[in-house]
Amino acid sequence: MARIVMKFGGTSMAxxxxxxxxxxxxKREVEAGHQVAVVVSAMAGExxxxxxxxxxxxxxxxxxxxxVVVSAGEQITSGLLAIxxxxxxxxARSWLGxxxxxxxxxxxxxxxxxxxxxxxLDESLASGVVAVIPGFQGVAEGNRVTTLGRGGSxxxxxxxxxxxxxxxxxxxxxxxxxxxxxxxxxxxxxxLSKVTYEEMLELASVGAKVLxxxxxxxxxxxxxxxxxxxxxxxxxxxxxxxxxxxVGEEEIDDMERQLITGIAHDKNEAKITxxxxxxxxxxxxxxFAPLADAGINVDMIVQNIAHSTGSTDVTFTVPSAxxxxxxxxxxxxxxxxxxxxxxxxxxxxxxxxVGVGMRSHAGVASTMFQTLGARGIxxxxxxxxxxxVSVLIEEDYTELAVRVLHTAYGLDAEAA
Amino acid sequence: MARIVMKFGGTSMAxxxxxxxxxxxxKREVEAGHQVAVVVSAMAGExxxxxxxxxxxxxxxxxxxxxVVVSAGEQITSGLLAIxxxxxxxxARSWLGxxxxxxxxxxxxxxxxxxxxxxxLDESLASGVVAVIPGFQGVAEGNRVTTLGRGGSxxxxxxxxxxxxxxxxxxxxxxxxxxxxxxxxxxxxxxLSKVTYEEMLELASVGAKVLxxxxxxxxxxxxxxxxxxxxxxxxxxxxxxxxxxxVGEEEIDDMERQLITGIAHDKNEAKITxxxxxxxxxxxxxxFAPLADAGINVDMIVQNIAHSTGSTDVTFTVPSAxxxxxxxxxxxxxxxxxxxxxxxxxxxxxxxxVGVGMRSHAGVASTMFQTLGARGIxxxxxxxxxxxVSVLIEEDYTELAVRVLHTAYGLDAEAA
Numbered sequence: 001m002a003r004i005v006m007k008f009g010g011t012s013m014a015x016x017x018x019x020x021x022x023x024x025x026x027k028r029e030v031e032a033g034h035q036v037a038v039v040v041s042a043m044a045g046e047x048x049x050x051x052x053x054x055x056x057x058x059x060x061x062x063x064x065x066x067x068v069v070v071s072a073g074e075q076i077t078s079g080l081l082a083i084x085x086x087x088x089x090x091x092a093r094s095w096l097g098x099x100x101x102x103x104x105x106x107x108x109x110x111x112x113x114x115x116x117x118x119x120x121l122d123e124s125l126a127s128g129v130v131a132v133i134p135g136f137q138g139v140a141e142g143n144r145v146t147t148l149g150r151g152g153s154x155x156x157x158x159x160x161x162x163x164x165x166x167x168x169x170x171x172x173x174x175x176x177x178x179x180x181x182x183x184x185x186x187x188x189x190x191x192l193s194k195v196t197y198e199e200m201l202e203l204a205s206v207g208a209k210v211l212x213x214x215x216x217x218x219x220x221x222x223x224x225x226x227x228x229x230x231x232x233x234x235x236x237x238x239x240x241x242x243x244x245x246x247v248g249e250e251e252i253d254d255m256e257r258q259l260i261t262g263i264a265h266d267k268n269e270a271k272i273t274x275x276x277x278x279x280x281x282x283x284x285x286x287x288f289a290p291l292a293d294a295g296i297n298v299d300m301i302v303q304n305i306a307h308s309t310g311s312t313d314v315t316f317t318v319p320s321a322x323x324x325x326x327x328x329x330x331x332x333x334x335x336x337x338x339x340x341x342x343x344x345x346x347x348x349x350x351x352x353x354v355g356v357g358m359r360s361h362a363g364v365a366s367t368m369f370q371t372l373g374a375r376g377i378x379x380x381x382x383x384x385x386x387x388x389v390s391v392l393i394e395e396d397y398t399e400l401a402v403r404v405l406h407t408a409y410g411l412d413a414e415a416a
Numbered sequence: 417m418a419r420i421v422m423k424f425g426g427t428s429m430a431x432x433x434x435x436x437x438x439x440x441x442x443k444r445e446v447e448a449g450h451q452v453a454v455v456v457s458a459m460a461g462e463x464x465x466x467x468x469x470x471x472x473x474x475x476x477x478x479x480x481x482x483x484v485v486v487s488a489g490e491q492i493t494s495g496l497l498a499i500x501x502x503x504x505x506x507x508a509r510s511w512l513g514x515x516x517x518x519x520x521x522x523x524x525x526x527x528x529x530x531x532x533x534x535x536x537l538d539e540s541l542a543s544g545v546v547a548v549i550p551g552f553q554g555v556a557e558g559n560r561v562t563t564l565g566r567g568g569s570x571x572x573x574x575x576x577x578x579x580x581x582x583x584x585x586x587x588x589x590x591x592x593x594x595x596x597x598x599x600x601x602x603x604x605x606x607x608l609s610k611v612t613y614e615e616m617l618e619l620a621s622v623g624a625k626v627l628x629x630x631x632x633x634x635x636x637x638x639x640x641x642x643x644x645x646x647x648x649x650x651x652x653x654x655x656x657x658x659x660x661x662x663v664g665e666e667e668i669d670d671m672e673r674q675l676i677t678g679i680a681h682d683k684n685e686a687k688i689t690x691x692x693x694x695x696x697x698x699x700x701x702x703x704f705a706p707l708a709d710a711g712i713n714v715d716m717i718v719q720n721i722a723h724s725t726g727s728t729d730v731t732f733t734v735p736s737a738x739x740x741x742x743x744x745x746x747x748x749x750x751x752x753x754x755x756x757x758x759x760x761x762x763x764x765x766x767x768x769x770v771g772v773g774m775r776s777h778a779g780v781a782s783t784m785f786q787t788l789g790a791r792g793i794x795x796x797x798x799x800x801x802x803x804x805v806s807v808l809i810e811e812d813y814t815e816l817a818v819r820v821l822h823t824a825y826g827l828d829a830e831a832a
Contacts, residue, residue, distance in 0.1 A: 016472040050492065056432040057496050058503035065502075068495035068510050072488040076466065079484035080473050086481070087474035094484050098514065099559050143515050 002167040003035045003125065007135065007157035010044035011174045012231035013077045016084070021231065023084040025172070026130060030090055037121070037131040037164060039157040040081055042073025047136075047150070063108035067137075067147045071097070074134030074153070082132045092130040095121065097137035097145065102156070104138035104146045111138055111146035113155065113218075116163035125164070133160055154215035162222035169219070169226045170243075171211060176230035177244035178203065178210055180411040181263040185399050188412040192261065193237055194245045194252050199261045202354040202388045216246065223248060249356055259364065260355040260409040263402050267349045267395055269299060270323040271380065274330070276311040276340035286337045287314060290329050296322045300350070300392055302381045311340075315381055317392060320346055348380060349398040352390040353405060365389045371408040377401055418583040419451045419541065423551065423573035426460035427590045428647035429493045432500070437647065439500040441588070442546060446506055453537070453547040453580060455573040456497055458489025463552075463566070479524035483553075483563045487513070490550030490569070498548045508546040511537065513553035513561065518572070520554035520562045527554055527562035529571065529634075532579035541580070549576055570631035578638035585635070585642045586659075587627060592646035593660035594619065594626055596827040597679040601815050604828040608677065609657050612665045615677045618770040618804045632662065639664060665772055675780065676771035676825040679818050683811055685715060686739040687764045687796065690746070692727040692756035702753045703730060706745050712738045716766070716808055718797045727756075731797060733808060736762055764796060765814040768806040769821060781805045787824040793817055 006029065008022050022038075029036050041047075050070045054061045078094040085092035100121060104111035121131055135153025140146045148155055154171060161169035176191065178200065183189040195203070197220035204213045210228055219226045229243025236242050245251075277283050284303065291298055301316040318326045323344060330342055358364040365382075368389055372379060377400065381392040393401055406412060422445065424438050438454075445452050457463075466486045470477045494510040501508035516537060520527035537547055551569025556562045564571055570587060577585035592607065594616065599605040611619070613636035620629045626644055635642045645659025652658050661667075693699050700719065707714055717732040734742045739760060746758055774780040781798075784805055788795060793816065797808040809817055822828060 016469060019473065053432060053492070053496055054499060057435065057499040060503070061499045062502050065495040065498040065510055068498075068512070069492050072492045075491070076469070076485050076488045079481040080469055082481040082484075083470060083473040083477045086478050087476070094481055096484070096561070145512070 001033045001035065003037075003164055004029060005037050005039060005157050005161040005164070005166045005169040007039040007153060007169065007171045008041065008231060009153070009171075009173050010041040010046070012172055013040055013042070013081070014044040016080065018231075019077070019081055019084050022081060022172075023088055023090070025231070026081075026085060027088055027090050030130060035125040037125065037133060037160055037166070038081060039133045039135045039153060039160055040074060040077045041135050041153045042077055046073040046076070064144055067108050067145045071134070071137040071145050071147050074136050078132045078134040085130055085132070090130055091128055092132055093124065094132045094134070095124075096134060098139035098143065100133065102133075102138040102159070104140050104148070106140040106142075106144070106146070108140070108144070108146055110149040111140060113138060113148065113159045116159060118163050121164060151212035152214075154212040155218055158215045158219045158222065158224050158226060161224045162218070167225070169224050171226060171228045172231040173210065173228060174231065175210060175228075176233050176235065176242075177228055178246075178262070180261070181402055181406050182265070185265075185402050186406045186412070189406065190411065190413040191237070192244050193241050194247060195261055196249045196252060196356050197246060198249070198387055199354050199356055200246045202352065202385070203262050203264050211246075219246065220248075225251075258355060258411075259357040259361055260353050260411065261357070262354050263405050263409070263411070264352045264354060265349055265398050265402050266352075267398060268320045269317040269348060269350050269392070270320045270326075270344060270346040271315060271317050271348045271392060272323075272326060272330070273313060273315045273343040274337065274339040274341075275313050275343065276309070277314050278338050279310050279312045283337065284314065286333065287330070290333050291318070291326060294325060294329050296326050296329070300381045300383045300390065314339075317348070317350070317381070347395040348392050349395045349401075350390050350392055351398070351401045351405065352388050353409065354388045356387050358389075359386055367408060368405060371404050372401055375400060375404055417449045417451065419453075419580055420445060421453050421455060421573050421577040421580070421582045421585040423455040423569060423585065423587045424457065424647060425569065425587075425589050426457040426463070428588055429456055429458070429497075430460040432496065435493070435497055435500050438497060438588075439504055439506070441647070442501060443504055443506050446546060451541040453541065453549060453576055453582070454497060455549045455551045455569060455576055456490060456493045457551050457569045458493055462489040462492070480560055483524050483561045487550070487553040487561050487563050490552050494548045494550040498546075501546055501548070506546055507544055508548055509540065510548045510550070511540075512550060514555040514559065516549065518549075518554040518575070520556050520564070522556040522558075522560070522562070524556070524560070524562055526565040527556060529554055529564065529575045532575060534579050537580060567628035568630075570628040571634055574631045574635045574638070574640050574642065577640045577642075578634070583641070585640050587642060587644045588647040589626065589644060590647065591626060591644075592649050592651065592658075593644055594662075594678070596677070597818055597822050598681065601681075601818050602822045602828070605822065606827060606829040607653070608660050609653055610661045610663060610668050611677055612668060612772050613662060614665070614803055615770050615772055616662045618768065618801070619678050619680050627662075635662065636664075641667075674771060674827075675773040675777055676769050676827065677773070678770050679821050679825070679827070680768045680770060681814050681818050682766045682768075683814060684736045685733040685764060685766050685808070686736045686742075686760060686762040687731060687733050687808060688739075688742060688746070689729060689731045689759040690753065690755040690757075691729050691759065692725070693730050694754050695726050695728045699753065700730065702749065703746070706749050707734070707742060710741060710745050712742050712745070716797045716799045716806065730755075733764070733766070733797070763811040764808050765811045765817075766806050766808050767814070767817045767821065768804050769825065770804045772803050774805070775802055783824060784821065787820050788817055791816060791820055
């Protein structure tokens with residue numbers, strides 16, 4: 001007997017037929033003797049429909065009322081899954097965010113989960129009743145409904161798993177796991193059977209969008225073992241596993257450990273260059289402080305060496321969606337910053353190689369530069385972390401770069 | 417300054433454009449200096465959609481989970497109306513059933529409202545914030561969501577009006593009031609400016625379906641002044657009133673009082689006759705007790721005088737929707753009841769004349785019988801109450817009967 005959390009996304013919950021498929025999977029775990037809590041998303045498209053209503057009602061909608069509206073989607077699917085489970089002979093009940101309760105802060109529309117009270121839940125699970133919990137929602141001080149921001153159901157699942165001390169949090173989705181890179185670019189990409197939290201964070205934030213980044217961070221903090229697997233496909237690996245397990249580094253044997261775990265790419269960045277910025281203390285601060293104030297996330301930053309004129313060029317990237325606002329902020333600050341010109345380019349891509357193994361191996365970065373150089377791919381910027389090396393290149397070379405790096409680091413699967 | 421409740425049905429809430437129309441009406445009352453609580457239905461079609469999901473999931477769905485699913489429709493519209501009001505500069509917030517809270521019993525899917533706690537509501541209204549309350553929902557012991565049964569939003573509105581001691585409960589709908597009879601049958605039907613609770617109950621339960629019967633009963637019990645009026649049409653009577661006011665008899669002047677207030681018809685009854693039932697004590701009980709046990713509402717009952725053989729024929733009506741179940745119950749009981757044959761007929765209609773004035777006037781019934789007789793309309797059964805006379809006739813004569821009675825009782829409007 002173990003306690004497990006199963007989480008199903010919107011595609012898995014889209015319509016009663018698919019909800020029956022979900023219920024059948026839950027039933028299998030119950031019959032295996034487990035105590036099961038299920039966290040569900042709204043039906044695919046439903047949250048968009050509800051968000052659309054709010055936006056139509058007012059472009060400046062009150063997030064407290066937005067949360068009342070959009071949380072309804074998960075409320076509906078949680079009741080429907082409970083009904084479907086009961087119809088299959090599996091005792092089940094729904095627990096809305098305010099019923100459990102799942103306490104959050106008061107950051108409406110993007111709330112963070114605080115404490116989850118599991119007293120009633122523990123009792124219900126112990127009596128053999130499956131708990132169906134709508135993802136994405138909670139309740140704040142003053143008894144107001146909150147939501148966690150888009151994709152928040154993954155975070156709900158991990159938080160519930162942590163609170164109920166679940167052995168595992170299974171995230172069912174429309175892909176069968178985490179791959180070494182995007183299989184649409186590299187058909188010989190391999191599914192990873194295990195990946196560390198840290199690697200998953202780097203892979204998720206740079207483009208391998210399987211799990212919400214926040215949920216991975218929470219899983220790491222709370223040491224929740226997360227598994228990503230398919231709702232629709234029961235295929236197992238040669239070693240009998242399904243999906244990809246996301247765990248702490250200590251759970252990965254040396255035997256399994258690879259130098260590089262995966263290659264990610266992200267085309268949603270834009271590059272901004274300020275030329276001839278005065279090379280004096282505080283100059284860089286005057287660029288980035290107003291961007292931070294505007295809530296814009298600056299990613300890669302490169303400061304060239306100073307020109308003999310006593311000025312320097314500063315290049316950095318921002319999310320493409322924030323480019324217009326960034327340019328606005330920088331143009332307004334030209335007097336204070338004192339740059340000569342402002343150049344931007346959206347036709348760039350960030351390519352990252354990720355792996356905890358690189359901590360103890362030199363040469364990862366230089367392999368990357370040489371491999372790209374050999375194909376004539378120009379590197380516009382570089383950043384590194386302990387387990388990641390990222391480069392900015394021209395967008396047109398994205399697929400080529402991913403493919404050659406995948407081969408260079410020995411990630412290609414054996415030909416079938 | 418007065419406190420008022422405004423209630424809007426599904427047609428009035430169907431989409432953001434219509435919700436804006438609703439918000440504009442609310443704003444007008446706020447600007448007139450009133451404290452306003454608004455009770456809303458789900459968007460037209462939404463509750464059917466959610467009920468459909470539940471039925472598809474299981475024909476024997478758990479009503480506790482059904483309530484979680486179907487209450488979402490009103491949750492959505494209450495948040496959207498709050499957003500829309502705010503966008504028009506009117507402070508507003510939603511209060512879900514569990515937030516207020518609206519306490520109900522545990523009869524899930526058809527709960528009855530108990531106490532409504534207005535502490536928080538009073539404070540919010542006094543601070544000038546419009547309260548938007550989803551109709552149809554409440555919360556039962558154990559913190560479970562309940563709903564009141566279809567059409568329950570009218571009842572929610574009246575219950576909220578009673579709890580907050582509102583001066584008036586305005587029910588906005590797609591008709592502009594209560595008419596002397598169905599205007600589709602009698603174009604010269606007149607809109608009533610006032611009608612008593614008792615008359616409205618008789619008119620509603622026999623076919624003039626403007627308001628949910630339960631809400632009228634509650635309004636009578638709690639002495640809530642209810643007004644029915646149109647969401648879409650601002651036309652006023654010659655005397656400057658809108659809609660129809662439903663009030664206690666004491667609020668209607670003798671001058672205004674009519675002998676007959678309206679004529680109702682109902683084609684949804686079926687007639688059942690048991691022939692040659694033994695004329696002995698307990699025989700009638702053995703017919704109706706099992707029907708009551710099956711939850712079937714028997715309406716008109718006629719027992720003919722005994723035949724010389726010591727037996728009698730018993731005729732009664734049931735809702736057409738319950739006919740098949742009724743026949744089943746009666747066939748199973750043939751041994752015990754001891755009737756000779758079981759005859760049924762769905763091609764019947766009940767015609768009722770209603771009016772508190774008939775209490776003090778003789779001759780209402782005989783006018784009815786003579787008027788119908790003169791047109792060759794055969795009367796199959798008769799029932800009377802203090803303020804109503806109903807007859808059962810062949811369905812084909814429905815419209816003719818309504819028209820001639822409307823004229824006979826002097827209800828026709830002056831020709832324009």
